[in-house]
Amino acid sequence: MKFEVTILGSSSATPIFNRNPTAQVLNINEKLYLIDCAEGTQQQMLRFDVKGSRIDYIFISHLHGDHYLGLVGLMSSMHLNGRTKKLQLFCPAPLKELIDLQLKYSETTLHYPVEFIFTRTDVSEVILDNQDITVETIPLDHRISCTGFLFKQKKRMRKLIKDRIEELQIPVPYFTALKKGRDYEAADGTVYKNDTLTVDSAEPKSYAYCSDTLYNPKYFAQITGASLLYHEATFLNDMLDRANQTHHTTALQAAQVALDTKAGKLIIGHFSARYKTLNELLDEAQSVFPNTELAIEGKTFIISE
């Protein structure tokens, strides 16, 4: 099952030419999930051919402008482009007030329903559970209420061994039962054990999105073993004081999180505008956790195929 994330923005609050503030889009089984929606996200979607009409879920980590100021524009464009299907919006509660007020003053009545699901920062919760995934909030430690999001693929049914199925000429109506683990009894009474007809599906993968946060082990247990971890890395470690003061993380610390939580792979992002090039941030992280890559606009990371 396709499970991949494309970076739409990788910078922190102060703008810098050629980097956009935070937004990412997940493609999970051909459904799109937008995570954060900074100013300019719509333009990035056009640039990287991400269709707004395919997005049914939007997740906003917190109400600093560099994570949500593109949302009302995107929602208005969905409206102007004729959307009628429901949008689910997972966000801090005050965002509803902000959106309602902006729609009120622009005298806009959206042609599609928006379902708000408010996030909490005192406890982790499952906020979405559909046929493909579950999504849990990750309470983080930022200056204002902030959650990350943990996307967990569901365990899929067992896979048929096609050659064996054909050989035994097992009829199609039996397939679902086989995938669920049932044995097969042929017309002549012979019983074929399930594990001779099917193989286990791949282990479910997971994606942990840790936006703005102080390095704080409180969220480590929850994200342990993530196939792919995105973690903010606003500063180099020589600015650790500044990171602590602003409740951000350094590249070194982000790599330490990946190491401590046994991540499969790490992506770092949310880079301060002071870094015109990103090599030093990458080098610093890789010195602790070699399997690290940079969040680069337009780059897609495959979590499972």
Next chain:
Amino acid sequence: MKFEVTILGSSSATPIFNRNPTAQVLNINEKLYLIDCAEGTQQQMLRFDVKGSRIDYIFISHLHGDHYLGLVGLMSSMHLNGRTKKLQLFCPAPLKELIDLQLKYSETTLHYPVEFIFTRTDVSEVILDNQDITVETIPLDHRISCTGFLFKQKKRMRKLIKDRIEELQIPVPYFTALKKGRDYEAADGTVYKNDTLTVDSAEPKSYAYCSDTLYNPKYFAQITGASLLYHEATFLNDMLDRANQTHHTTALQAAQVALDTKAGKLIIGHFSARYKTLNELLDEAQSVFPNTELAIEGKTFIISE
């Protein structure tokens, strides 16, 4: 005196790649005045080297997202970049509520004062009067309250004829009086008429910014004789019904406004995303008012030098 406008965005609400929604920056005697501030304006400012620290005045025409959704981000960046000097913001009154609420939820206290000057749409008012210009609101006819802005250069003092001043060895302390029109009496009692020592300064120029509006002669008298007229031209005239329905103008109508109000020159902008190229819009306008140009991102139009 320098008086010029640079286009930062030229599209209407639905996003299109490579065009940004509305924003413009005026340079008047080396002070910057921002007019409208759509999403992405900060990135456009970086692209065209417009320093936020040089902007002391921002004018917002109305509260449709494609004219103001970049404002809170820009104000936050000014804050993060250490601004302490006052910002004057001319806008519809509800914008203050929106800004205050977004700052509240991001727990941001700006390090600089913001003075709000609320615009009215029932009557034109002078909302700014400084040493270089006056600015008047232009009540327009849009779906929601909307004003344009008329920037009028002030008449400058007379200019000294340098050769004559040197020839007569007139001392510097007399210069201001001469510029104000006084005659000069030399030490030997000879009186030199002012108009032999100075020439009149150039006639003041003006810039009329007419953002979203139905074609409606109610604002024509006020903008008559503008040196440069910016007028929205969202559609081609074959979509006149749609223009009327959405309270917008066609390229043909924008040119008619320029003709009716004897504009020196016309810029058209606010193009619908349906137009991938803009030639037809330009051709249509030029068929009525030949001295028309397109609002193109990054292009600067000189009003006076």
